[in-house]
Amino acid sequence: NAGVTQTPKFRILKIGQSMTLQCAQDMNHNYMYWYRQDPGMGLKLIYYSVGAGITDKGEVPNGYNVSRSTTEDFPLRLELAAPSQTSVYFCASETTGDHPDEQFFGPGTRLTVL
């Protein structure tokens, strides 16, 4: 199992450009999450999904969009990139359960917006 994979590892964007951060998992997990982590700060939840076709906003959703057409993939879309979106982005997945369980994280995408 590859676990949770993310691409790209690094990206530099200009203000106003758009991009999609890819995330895939091969563990058949229903729950998937997108976080951002700024220096010295904790992980902030951007969006999450409890299954294919179902997504919901987290704590900091503005400027982002997601889709979940399959169980495996959970891409994060940035439209009109801004310097405030410079961050490290982590995707995570979790098996279905009636309570929070171990989350498996990807290696992250380091994004710089100039």
Add this chain to the structure above:
Amino acid sequence: SQKIEQNSEALNIQEGKTATLTCNYTNYSPAYLQWYRQDPGRGPVFLLLIRENEKEKRKERLKVTFDTTLKQSLFHITASQPADSATYLCALDPKGGGNKLTFGTGTQLKVEL
């Protein structure tokens, strides 16, 4: 407002000693609390989960306590080694928040020879 607090200053200890990290929270009533390890440039890795009705949980050299009265969790690493050097994050679920976790900012641990 809801807060999770972890020591922002790095904790430096000598190899072989026990490291103790603190996670305090306010205005939460979590049913579960988790600890993760994060190495530089990598995603967090799950270590332990403890439920609100459990006082203590152990896994090899790791021990977690959960005091819902004090609103505090302590994370202990016994017989610490330089390889334990990393940032340790606590995370908890707000009751009624589904499976979503809220993370603390983490404490950096440095184990010196």
